[in-house]
Amino acid sequence: MESKPIYQFHKGDRLEITSVQVEGVMRRRLLDLGFVRGAVIDVVQKSPLGDPIAFRVFNTSIALRREESSLIHAVKMEEDSEVKVQ
Amino acid sequence: MSHRVALAGNPNTGKSTLFNLLTGLRQHTGNWPGKTVVRAEGELRTDNHTFQIIDLPGTYSLYSNSADEEVARDYIIFEKPDITLVVVDATSLERNLNLALQVLEMTKNVIVCVNLIDEARRKGITVDKKELSRRLGVPVVLLSAREKIGVIQLMKTMDQMVDGKISTDPYLIPYEEEVEKKIEEMEPRIKEIFGDSMPSRWLALRLLDGDKNLLQALKTYIRDPQSVEIKHEPAQGGCCHGA
Numbered sequence: 001m002e003s004k005p006i007y008q009f010h011k012g013d014r015l016e017i018t019s020v021q022v023e024g025v026m027r028r029r030l031l032d033l034g035f036v037r038g039a040v041i042d043v044v045q046k047s048p049l050g051d052p053i054a055f056r057v058f059n060t061s062i063a064l065r066r067e068e069s070s071l072i073h074a075v076k077m078e079e080d081s082e083v084k085v086q
Numbered sequence: 087m088s089h090r091v092a093l094a095g096n097p098n099t100g101k102s103t104l105f106n107l108l109t110g111l112r113q114h115t116g117n118w119p120g121k122t123v124v125r126a127e128g129e130l131r132t133d134n135h136t137f138q139i140i141d142l143p144g145t146y147s148l149y150s151n152s153a154d155e156e157v158a159r160d161y162i163i164f165e166k167p168d169i170t171l172v173v174v175d176a177t178s179l180e181r182n183l184n185l186a187l188q189v190l191e192m193t194k195n196v197i198v199c200v201n202l203i204d205e206a207r208r209k210g211i212t213v214d215k216k217e218l219s220r221r222l223g224v225p226v227v228l229l230s231a232r233e234k235i236g237v238i239q240l241m242k243t244m245d246q247m248v249d250g251k252i253s254t255d256p257y258l259i260p261y262e263e264e265v266e267k268k269i270e271e272m273e274p275r276i277k278e279i280f281g282d283s284m285p286s287r288w289l290a291l292r293l294l295d296g297d298k299n300l301l302q303a304l305k306t307y308i309r310d311p312q313s314v315e316i317k318h319e320p321a322q323g324g325c326c327h328g329a
């Protein structure tokens with residue numbers, strides 16, 4: 001399965017994070033918010049221009065700018081583990 | 087003599103609700119010195135003790151990413167509460183345990199309060215209190231601050247902790263071999279400087295992390311320990327720092 005930056009997925013996709021390449025203070029911050037390798041997150045909402053994007057991480061919605069979401073990689077999970085988002 | 091109890095936890099886990107329940111009207115608020123972060127303190131009298139309860143700001147972490155995190159970290163590290171209550175949300179334990187594990191690296195005197203247990207029940211989530219307590223190495227109390235469930239058990243546990251009737255063995259995260267080696271080298275030096283007044287493993291980790299903000303706070307603390315308002319009270323029994 002191909003790993004890509006999480007902003008490239010679509011609303012409703014369920015992802016498993018494969019790497020977090022952000023550095024420094026922002027890295028710490030993202031890890032604390034739950035963007036860790038192995039975490040399962042959902043793409044909840046894309047704004048009209050595609051930035052920022054809201055993700056659901058361990059029960060909390062968190063919006064990330066392209067700046068950060070381009071440095072977090074994930075793979076899309078199987079269809080049967082997908083959640084429906086209307 | 088009153089014992090100081092800090093309430094720590096993620097945002098929105100019911101810390102203030104629990105604080106209000108424990109302290110009733112015996113509370114006052116102000117600001118933390120030099121910060122625009124509200125500081126609320128109140129008093130609780132149980133059967134055997136008087137507690138001074140401090141409601142810390144809600145944070146996801148204690149690695150000083152923000153003024154809130156700094157306030158909470160400094161309180162636990164420099165002011166050394168007799169007990170730290172870590173309030174976690176029963177409906178999202180996985181997220182909340184990040185902060186709980188950080189606190190366990192900082193102090194031994196922790197009670198984990200699994201709050202919103204009513205909400206968890208509604209969602210069909212059950213929390214195995216015994217197993218959680220066994221794995222974390224500290225007491226766990228199930229609570230609903232809103233529905234006033236579990237408060238008596240919490241007060242009992244607080245009494246037992248300050249009476250030295252509970253000995254804790256907090257779970258410490260094992261790190262990679264390389265990191266563990268460095269910690270091992272640093273800890274004796276840290277203990278030489280700070281004795282038992284600082285959690286040496288935690289401090290070694292912060293230094294390895296290059297946490298400049300903490301270094302600054304430490305320098306202030308070494309120059310003038312009173313500047314961070316340390317009110318030492320004799321350790322109670324076997325469960326407190328340095329005992």
Ligand SMILES: Nc1nc2c(ncn2[C@@H]2O[C@H](COP(=O)(O)OP(=O)(O)OP(=O)(O)O)[C@@H](O)[C@H]2O)c(=O)[nH]1
Nearest residue numbers: 096097098099100101102103144202205230231232
């Ligand atoms: N169902 C339920 N709701 C609760 C419980 N405890 C608190 N709440 C609710 O959760 C919300 C947040 O409670 P607070 O006490 O303000 O949470 P807090 O941890 O102080 O929040 P911050 O100070 O922002 O970090 C409020 O709407 C409370 O009524 C509980 O045990 N069960």
Ligand SMILES: [Mg+2]
Nearest residue numbers: 101102103144
């Ligand atoms: Mg609050």
